[in-house]
Amino acid sequence: MNLHLFLVFAHIVGVVLGTGGATFAEIFYLKAKRDGVFEPLEVDYLKTSYFVLRVGLFIIVLSGFGLLVLLRLNEFGDPLLGVKLWAKLLIVLIIVLNAFLIQARKMPMWLGSSLSLTSWYTATILGLWRGIPYSFGQIIIFYLLSVMVVAYVLHIIDKRILKSVTIKK
Amino acid sequence: MSTSLSIFLTIHVIIGVLGVFLFGGVSLGLLKKKISVKMLKYFSLGGLISYLIAWVLGGHYYIVHYGSKVKPIIKAGDMTWAHSIVMEAKEHIFLFLPFLAFVSVVSIWTLGSSLDEMPKFKKAVMLVSLSAFIIGILIALAGIVISGAATI
Numbered sequence: 001m002n003l004h005l006f007l008v009f010a011h012i013v014g015v016v017l018g019t020g021g022a023t024f025a026e027i028f029y030l031k032a033k034r035d036g037v038f039e040p041l042e043v044d045y046l047k048t049s050y051f052v053l054r055v056g057l058f059i060i061v062l063s064g065f066g067l068l069v070l071l072r073l074n075e076f077g078d079p080l081l082g083v084k085l086w087a088k089l090l091i092v093l094i095i096v097l098n099a100f101l102i103q104a105r106k107m108p109m110w111l112g113s114s115l116s117l118t119s120w121y122t123a124t125i126l127g128l129w130r131g132i133p134y135s136f137g138q139i140i141i142f143y144l145l146s147v148m149v150v151a152y153v154l155h156i157i158d159k160r161i162l163k164s165v166t167i168k169k
Numbered sequence: 170m171s172t173s174l175s176i177f178l179t180i181h182v183i184i185g186v187l188g189v190f191l192f193g194g195v196s197l198g199l200l201k202k203k204i205s206v207k208m209l210k211y212f213s214l215g216g217l218i219s220y221l222i223a224w225v226l227g228g229h230y231y232i233v234h235y236g237s238k239v240k241p242i243i244k245a246g247d248m249t250w251a252h253s254i255v256m257e258a259k260e261h262i263f264l265f266l267p268f269l270a271f272v273s274v275v276s277i278w279t280l281g282s283s284l285d286e287m288p289k290f291k292k293a294v295m296l297v298s299l300s301a302f303i304i305g306i307l308i309a310l311a312g313i314v315i316s317g318a319a320t321i
Contacts, residue, residue: 072320081314
């Protein structure tokens, strides 16, 4: 296994952990919210999901920069200035900023959850997609629209869960 | 580029990014009501050491290779601003990093858990660490632009 392959593998592992972690964090959050009380075990599951997510982010960023260095050393600069890379970088920055704002209690969870989920999945799709035919602006507009759609979908799911709990009571 | 320079450049990038991550962790850690002193101590110290190593290796690369080999390529290309604005800014603004990191380390190591009893000072240390984090991110992004301009 050469260095490039190792870094790509590490990057994919990071994506799996990060996107998976974000998905399960959201699932556990919605489940924990059902009765309005966050039990210690539920908090523990959430903390574990966030930890896995952060490990994923760490691996992604380190392996990602490793790949960028390889491009530099091989004098292959086009991807370094490409739309796809900079869109992914911006989205990773949004993930990090979102984490800070959530920790500082400055981000409402309905938006924070949507930003987190949409960002992780958008970055994953961008990573998988070869030859993206859109400009940076188009990608970001689509991303922002997706954030709103996901926020609405999570709101619907949340209301249905609340409704089912209310009916059972 | 020689093998040793390639290695130095690689370590400069990776360890610089590690430093950024560690100060991100310090900033997040200081946002908590009850701080984890052990984590903050090792993250902040690790971040400072990372920034110092990145500084030395980056400086070596700049003096030995960038000025004579890379800068002319950028200035002869379509992205001259990558040197005249981005690199010039990077080589001056990065200097904040080790000093901000040092202040964060000294504050955390000397005060430890008593930071929880000094909310205003704790917030100040968080802002210093956050600055070290944000400036680190900008420096890393600047590096990508410069590398791209040098190799297109």
